[in-house]
Amino acid sequence: MDGLFVDSETGKKANYPRFYRQMLEKLAIEQRKLSRKEKGSSNWNKQRIRLAKIGEKVANQRKNFLQHKSKVLVTKFDAIIMEDLNMKGMSQALQFGKSVMDNGWGMFTFFLQYKLKEQGKQLIKIDKWFPSTKMCSSCSLVKEITLSERTYLCSCGLNMDRDYNAAINIKNEGIHLLGIS
Template sequence: MAKQNKAYKFRMYPTDEQALVIRKTFGCVRFVYNRMLAERKETYENLKEDKEALKKAKHPTPAKYKKEFEWLKEVDSLALANAQLNLDKAYKAFFKGNAKFPKFKNKRHKQSYTTNVVNRNIQILGGHIKLPKLKMVKLKQHREIPSEHIIKSCTISMSSSGKYYISILTEYEKEIEIKNIQNVVGLDFAMNGLFVDSEGKKANYPKFFRQMLDKLAIEQRRLSRKKKGSSNWNKQRIRVAKLQEKVANQRKNFLLHHKSKELVTEFDAVVIEDLDMKGMSQALKFGKSVADNGWGMFTSFLHYKLKEQGKQLIKIDKWFPSTKTCSNCGSAKEIKLSERTYQCTCGLSLDRDVNSALNIKKEGIRWLATA
């Protein structure tokens, strides 16, 4: 039996006193992270020419600051310890060349902290969750966590509109049987509608952000006219944040509970191109379309849902000429963005996106045969 992880996210309703402790913990975690980063940055600058000395250099810990800043003792010590672990991960990713040098955090960053289970300090009890320093916090638990799932850690966060959430990470044992791949589908990313599959079906993704754009623009203009930091400015900021959250929730619901679930139920393997979404969003006129599309979130959902069932998500090279290649005879030709039909000398006349999806599927099958 292999150990698996699954997270459950719920809305929390802390009292005013509990909310104050939560926000204080956010601040303390950010403070400790920044202090440790400043010290490690200074060490790095002083010793970067001497790699051996840099490896042996001692790193600061949250305990070091508790002597100088007594108020750090008022919050969950495990939250501060996790800030150190997060910084360690960021540093390792930097030295491996997988990420940029860690940046300092400010209030505009995501407000969150993580705590761990130690001696049953975290428990779900009758519509409430017991948490370190907070005791019993009201919880809206819209789904049950299976009894065989063991709680490992919890991440408490606050949205920009002031709502509190908790993400509960659980561990359980499950033997995942690798499926014999029979049904394969290829997906061609579509700027207008998420994807077109190799069977000619379109995702018909509603443009949630575009639909909300006019209303959002009106509320943002109202916000810009108010004095920053005032009571009315803060009320208006929350109105804007709620609209943005609504769009995000609509997008997540469509991608997670509808499209990804449909594909995982029907197919044993899904083939996509390994696209650079950040680069595409920065391309001319594509920014809002890519942001509204949610392709990155969609592929993440696909990956973990397929993995849970012993199925596969296959990513082919982003430079694979799926658009230029004829899915019937395999010949290639240049095709303009304005050309919506792929026509080949072999007689093929097909929607360009469906043609691309068929090529992506074929490349995925070829990859499976050689893997």
Template sequence: RFYRQMLDRLAKEQRKLSRKKKGSSNWHKQRIRVANIHEKVANQRKNFLHHQSKELVANFDAVVIEDLDMKGMSQALKFGKSVADNGWGMFTSFLKYKLNEQGKRLIKIDKWFPSTKTCSSCGSVREITLSERTYQCTC
């Protein structure tokens, strides 16, 4: 959400940059202003991801995540900016190294694993219709 918050300010500064004569001293100053906004967004995102990963590592012994296709998600529908802004790869790398330092585990599950169709106690897999919201196993 950090990129979305700074989008108006960034667009304004980039418009100013486009009006400057390329190579001039004012163009260089404006280019640095635009770069500072990009850097601020990156730092905000990194800070947020560090805090979230630290909280997960402190509370859980194992973290299970789905191995998502972020490129495909960004191209589908209109999720492009939101998917690019969440920093999923950075988040998983933060989780991985923090969990390894603590001697805990990070487990990646394939995106096609039928987690909602699998019973948590006996492990049986059953097809569920879209109208069913909860899984009911016979065990």
């Protein structure tokens, strides 16, 4: 995954720090140490707890980051429009398993939902089959684009980052669904 989300106003990405990826080496070392201990022994239990603490630290870092990002978005906008993505399916089908699951998309959407609801604001989800990535945000032409193409090039002359183009399309579709001109 390239980033957690793309702001349709500025095109800036909220680059997720990949906490799990940062701890992979340390997790592997501690897991190897655990595998060398006799199961059920006091040293095995101590090592198991050390390993669990690393996992808990990763989870807490992820949760803190997502809470902060969701708070910033909720205070800045009256409505947030996002694509209703099947992240579990993406992680399995596209071979992005660790990256997709590490970013905590489901947790992020949950945080957005409850924070927006508390403030009387809206979360609009766009259908996952909406061609946000394949559609030109300038002329609405739909064309096939591969996952490896990171720049969207259109015959109308539009040349921009594919994620930024998709963010604009999602925003426009959400505005259309809200009935705002």
